[in-house]
Amino acid sequence: MNNPTFEFISDPGHAWLRVPIKLLEDWNIDILVSQYSYKTREYAYLEEDCDAGIFIDEAKKRGYEFSIVEKYIEDFRNYLNYSFVHRFNNNVRTA
Secondary structure (H helix, E strand, O other), X not given: OOOOEEXXXXXXXXXXXXXXXXXXXHXXXXXXXXXXXXXXXXXXXXXXXXXXXXXXXXXXXXXXXXXXXXXXXXXXXXXXXXXHHHHHOOOOOOO
């Protein structure tokens, strides 16, 4: 099986790791994602300083291997914050 490749997206001031929300939910770490990350319908954009680390640590713990490709986008911050969207779409789960 091929290892998945995730995008590490940066703009002039910050960066995010793009991962499928389903994977976060399957690992029960979706509720740990902060308001500094973003979300679309299928993907979470995990903020580099904290949330991406939560994902990477969990992946290491599970022996989940993946690759990262870097991508620069000049104006990236056009999504709603992850926690805000999760809270108001009734997607919050209890651990």
